[in-house]
Amino acid sequence: MLELLDSLLAWLGLDLGLQWRYLIAAVVGIILPFAYVLVFAGVFILLERRIAGRMQSRIGPNRVGPQGMIQWVADALKTLTKEDLIPDIADKPLYRLGPLLAVVGVVLGIAIVPFGGGLIGADLNVGMLYLLSVTSLVVCGMLMSGWASNSKWALFGGLRSAAQIVSYEIPHAMALLCVVMLAGSMSMQDIAGSQGWLPWDWFSVHSPMALGAFLIYLIAGLAEGSRVPFDLPEAESELVAGYSTEYSGWRFLLFYLAELANVWIMAVLGVVAFMGGGNIPTLGLVEGVAPWATATPAIISQLPFASMEYWLLTALSFLTIMFKTWVLVFIISQLRWTLPRFRVDQMMSLCWKYLTPLSFGIMLLIMVWMPLFPMVPTDQLPGIASREAIGLLLRGATLLLCVGAFWWYLKRIAFAISNARDKLYVKFAI
């Protein structure tokens, strides 16, 4: 943020003191991502409800605004006007603090999330570590509000969420550690920049193990965000609403916001770490670089600020990262209407018997793999050694595996459609 602001001020010809620049950067850096998260949460909840409707042969909300597009505004306003109830026997300071911690833990993570090109709050050199640390605040918030509510349902919810998130943090972190090893850096921009814009330069197809790490990351991310099928902390059929049972009004909304923002952070982190981030080809806009070479965030940042090329590449990069993120968000949303909820023992056995040992094994294998078959960017293909060629072939094989899995998925969709009892309509909007 500060680098961006400095470039902007230099471009405008202004000279401000360091303290002012820090202040402006801090205020803008807080407001912009938070506003983005608010809008994302609204759009996501609307999209999810519409998708849920279509998948359950319903229509979903379509009355407020065209196609129900401002339903989320109405919902938020309605919830904000509700009374903020605090139970008489609740531990009041902790009760008030809980939702704030939950939302702060998520919003802090946005500081290091890249929005494509040079758009990033703060490109920390320990970005990944920072993200894993601050998102743990969410557990504190949930456990705190579960305890302070002085209600058995809330307490169960809080304890379940603590057990679940603490367990799943291990495979989650191990899967991301594989990426950190492959990129050789914890900075988000470096991780994005060490991949290419072509799918076979992504870390998810670096090797079969990296693909496994991607899947483990997705599963553990779902569990971290308490999404279905891991929504045990707020299982409404067992615990009324888990840790948020006693909450109403804007405090309840904060929990909701934290959950939805967590989905976005998980998706964008998956995109940056495994799916090439906002990398795009340079398209010949950068001097001395081939048009098909990857325009990494570093290359875009070195362009003269506010030049035509800079904005074009930044906008393209932003759109790329948004598109990939929404694809992942759609998959997360689709999983919610596909899978039933796990039992507690199933959830624990999945983590400790499957994901944790597998993620350790994957990490070790990638450690061995990296010196054996080093990763070559596609634009350096001529003149590679034989071991690197083998690595490239295996990468291609992994990509073929992904394509094959996707092909099988399409065939199964075609099968389900062709065996439907009803007459079908390929018609998306009602």
Added chain:
Amino acid sequence: MAEQQAVAPQGSFARYFHNIGSSLKAVGEGMAVTMSWMFRRPMTVQYPDRYDGRLNQFMKGLERADHGQKLPLVYRGFLEVDMDICTACMACERACPIECISITVEKVKDARKRVMTKFDIDIGKCMFCGLCVDPCPSGALAHTPEFEATSQFVENLVARFVPDPRVPYVPFKIPKGVDVERKPMGSVLRDIGFVGPKKDAFTPLPPFPEGKHSFGMHAAAAELSIDRS
């Protein structure tokens, strides 16, 4: 079963990897099914503002070509009385647990005849339990497949099967050994304007004259109207 069921392997090591593979495959299968629903038209009928005539087809019991649905024969919609075969036994009024049926039977002076001057069913109160239909001796009272009678005024939800008390109905005597013919289902409700195109949802009905009616004055008119079958 021609299709062979996949058998889980016995060894614990093999079963471990079998579990991983089968769970991935199951998630993929499930996602394909949910995805296929994105290509289907929702079942929902956006009633009443995007009324496209489907409900009328439901009522007629016609099959919808695309969903293959119709109202079942035992569908319990609005109650309807065929006054031409009503015996004025008042069994339905006694059977009704919430007293939504109200019948008035009066004697016509000098004629030694009983006439029905009021047969109201408050559909707004009715809970469609069907207890009144069972004791009806002639089958005059029945559930129709009608279910649309929205009105701005709750008073309009009273179905009046004797529209004018000065034109009363004479009870029907069930002939022995002959099957009683009933009017088509829903036709009476449509004739009295309770459902259908004649329904006016935006004006309140005039109040029904309350209390006993003396038919001394109107005896002649009553006698005339009795023969209208």
